[in-house]
Amino acid sequence: MLRLQLIIPLMGCAVLLAACEPMEREAESAAAAPVSSAAVQTPTPEEAAAFVAEAEERLARLGQHSERMAWVLANFITVDTELLAARAAEQFTAAQVEIAGAAARFNDVAGLDYDTKRKLNMLRSGIVIPAPMDSAKTAEQAEIGAKLGGMYGRGEYCPADGQCQSLGDLEDIIDKSRDADELLEAWNGWRTIAPPMKDLYARQVELANEGAAELGFDNLGTMWRSGYDMDPAAFPGELDKVWDQVSPLYEALHCHVRASLSDHYGADVVPPDGPIPAHLLGNMWAQTWDNIYDLAAPPEADAGYDLTEILNERGFDAIGMVRTGEAFFSSLGFEELPETFWERSLFTKPADRDVVCHASAWTIDEKDDLRIKMCIDVNGEDFKTIHHELGHNYYQRAYKEQSYLYRTSANDGFHEALGDVLSLSITPAYLTRIGLLESEPDASGDIGLLMRQALEKIAFLPFGLLVDQWRWKVFAGEVGPERYNEVWWQLREQYQGVAAPNERPADAFDPGAKYHVPGNTPYTRYFLAAILQFQFHRALCDTAGYDGPIHRCTIYGSAEAGDRRQAMMEMGRSRPWPEALEVLTGSPEMDARAILDYFAPLQTWLEEQNADRQCGW
Numbered sequence: 001m002l003r004l005q006l007i008i009p010l011m012g013c014a015v016l017l018a019a020c021e022p023m024e025r026e027a028e029s030a031a032a033a034p035v036s037s038a039a040v041q042t043p044t045p046e047e048a049a050a051f052v053a054e055a056e057e058r059l060a061r062l063g064q065h066s067e068r069m070a071w072v073l074a075n076f077i078t079v080d081t082e083l084l085a086a087r088a089a090e091q092f093t094a095a096q097v098e099i100a101g102a103a104a105r106f107n108d109v110a111g112l113d114y115d116t117k118r119k120l121n122m123l124r125s126g127i128v129i130p131a132p133m134d135s136a137k138t139a140e141q142a143e144i145g146a147k148l149g150g151m152y153g154r155g156e157y158c159p160a161d162g163q164c165q166s167l168g169d170l171e172d173i174i175d176k177s178r179d180a181d182e183l184l185e186a187w188n189g190w191r192t193i194a195p196p197m198k199d200l201y202a203r204q205v206e207l208a209n210e211g212a213a214e215l216g217f218d219n220l221g222t223m224w225r226s227g228y229d230m231d232p233a234a235f236p237g238e239l240d241k242v243w244d245q246v247s248p249l250y251e252a253l254h255c256h257v258r259a260s261l262s263d264h265y266g267a268d269v270v271p272p273d274g275p276i277p278a279h280l281l282g283n284m285w286a287q288t289w290d291n292i293y294d295l296a297a298p299p300e301a302d303a304g305y306d307l308t309e310i311l312n313e314r315g316f317d318a319i320g321m322v323r324t325g326e327a328f329f330s331s332l333g334f335e336e337l338p339e340t341f342w343e344r345s346l347f348t349k350p351a352d353r354d355v356v357c358h359a360s361a362w363t364i365d366e367k368d369d370l371r372i373k374m375c376i377d378v379n380g381e382d383f384k385t386i387h388h389e390l391g392h393n394y395y396q397r398a399y400k401e402q403s404y405l406y407r408t409s410a411n412d413g414f415h416e417a418l419g420d421v422l423s424l425s426i427t428p429a430y431l432t433r434i435g436l437l438e439s440e441p442d443a444s445g446d447i448g449l450l451m452r453q454a455l456e457k458i459a460f461l462p463f464g465l466l467v468d469q470w471r472w473k474v475f476a477g478e479v480g481p482e483r484y485n486e487v488w489w490q491l492r493e494q495y496q497g498v499a500a501p502n503e504r505p506a507d508a509f510d511p512g513a514k515y516h517v518p519g520n521t522p523y524t525r526y527f528l529a530a531i532l533q534f535q536f537h538r539a540l541c542d543t544a545g546y547d548g549p550i551h552r553c554t555i556y557g558s559a560e561a562g563d564r565r566q567a568m569m570e571m572g573r574s575r576p577w578p579e580a581l582e583v584l585t586g587s588p589e590m591d592a593r594a595i596l597d598y599f600a601p602l603q604t605w606l607e608e609q610n611a612d613r614q615c616g617w
């Protein structure tokens, strides 16, 4: 999906690719052996600035080619595109690593201007998957990356006595079925794609760690944590602080959902005092639970409408859904998407070839060639994901005038939050204004509305946190391949209170069945986004002059909210993220008060429901 893999991403998801430039190999050896007479003298600030300018120019050129290769692979997975993509990745990674190594030469230069200093830091630490400075290892690592991406994209479950099923087919079951046996088979079925990934993944970790060590990092986890304008050692503490704020609300939701599932499936399937079996929560990874809204809904306060039903009744197709998303952005004053967006995007799953269906947004030329790639189904979940993806595209367009290294979001959580924040504005008032609801339901269904929202947004929080908790342990060498799966499920239980529904096979590699692991896409960004989007929503609603319950606010039609958002987005990564946060919200602090205030009425309701229940797991 995006090219966030590289040093400087356009946005956010998977495969990293690269480009071929004859100068690359030369540069690599120069980085490895910096012994010319010029190199032994301390470089000047002017030399540092020139180095950065040259690196930006070179990476921008390479990046465009790599982006196209990534696009072709994701839209047409074959043995050839995998190979071509791997070649490109190899060359691009070599360039990144070489530049990162050479940047160290300027570590002690005094008198650097702000941008040169900031950009040197980005060059040194911003590689999502570095390779060792050894051409055979760089090539091996690139091949593994392309192979893992291909294995996930092509993955299907072929039962002994039936037709093969794709992820989409299996998700249809997990999302909708209420038959515990059928759910269990689909859940186990999808996880059969992952065992062959395990050795490749272990080797990828080894190579990336070697690359990270050569660039002066303890391991790849430290490198990932160094992208947040703060001491990387302090970053996990920031996450814990926010998690501590929201975990009581999560636990209350978990308690109520477990009781509802236990009522529905029986206490033998869902023990009322233990973790929830992962196949029953309406999502392949149990990361969002809104598909089981009907089981957990407050009987006396139903939300009163179902977006999936509305979209189907109104005859929406994939393009119609994307057009509606675009219209929301237009209502905020954003220019329409270019014609090429409609010509070049992938909106539906092709019948005749393998593609990576996991949704992503792209800026191929980092100017106007914006695209999304997504296998859209007509339902409420995909309608929201469309807003998520378009949020990436409008951000990409907003920062396109920045220099190369700043053409990304303030931090990676911002990129993920800016589409979701519009989903928070898909309220009954909005649906009424665009003619999808006849009239706005009264407040009697608000607990239902909040419940549906919580099943998506609150349920996600521990999952958003734990994926990288697992990877950080793996990268740090605390968890070796023989314990990958065991520790994955320990964390799933610890954070989410969710358990595997059956004993896992000895060769299981369940993290590999989640796109971002074989795709090597950092995941903490989604946790950050889940918190930040509520801060953004509150600030934008204030800017729009809204004065009412925050969960009923839509910023649809507010040019003022659009301007505020744009002012932040066009900064790209040119300033530390707290400054960008302040531009949008008036405060530089990330904190969970906005999300807690949003759900406060639901939290009270949950506590009443749970009064006689034993919560926790």
Ligand code: X8Z
Residues within 6 Å of the ligand: 012, 013, 358, 359, 360, 385, 388, 526
């Ligand atoms: O991967 C995504 C987006 C693309 S950046 C569709 N998301 C995460 C996921 O699917 O696991 C959005 C929410 C979390």
Ligand code: ZN
Residues within 6 Å of the ligand: 012, 388, 389, 392, 415, 416
């Ligand atoms: Zn995204």
